[in-house]
Amino acid sequence: MPKFVMLSIISPDGAARLREHPERLKEVNAEVEAMGGAIEHQVALLGQWDFLTILETPDVATMTRITTALNARGTLKTRTLTALDIDEFIASVGDAG
Numbered sequence: 296m297p298k299f300v301m302l303s304i305i306s307p308d309g310a311a312r313l314r315e316h317p318e319r320l321k322e323v324n325a326e327v328e329a330m331g332g333a334i335e336h337q338v339a340l341l342g343q344w345d346f347l348t349i350l351e352t353p354d355v356a357t358m359t360r361i362t363t364a365l366n367a368r369g370t371l372k373t374r375t376l377t378a379l380d381i382d383e384f385i386a387s388v389g390d391a392g
Contacts, residue, residue, distance in 0.1 A: 296333070296351040298378040299358050303346040309370030323365075330364065331357040345371075349378065 305313060313319055324334050327350065336349045352358045362375050379387070 296353055297355060297358065298335075298349065298351050298380070300376045300378050301346075301348045301350065301362070302344045302374045302376075303348065303365075303371050304343075304373075305345045305371045306369060312370065327361055327365075330361050332361050344374075 324337065327334060331352055333351045334348060335351060338347050339345065340347055350358075352361065358375065362373050365371060366373055
């Protein structure tokens, strides 16, 4: 399954909601899983980004639906990167030669 790294910045409204209901973060994670994502790891960040989430989805279309749905709420913005396991990367580079 494709693996992705999603960086998130929460909006002021999202931060206020999270402060009032920190468990909301787990609810959103459950919603992501209901949309077909499998969250492998998630951490809160201090700095430019608020959260880093590593997840897998069955395909790119599923990840597109997830990021579109999350961003449409207006409580966060995301940047999503495709991630490759090192062995998969090495095999791909080796095939290109």
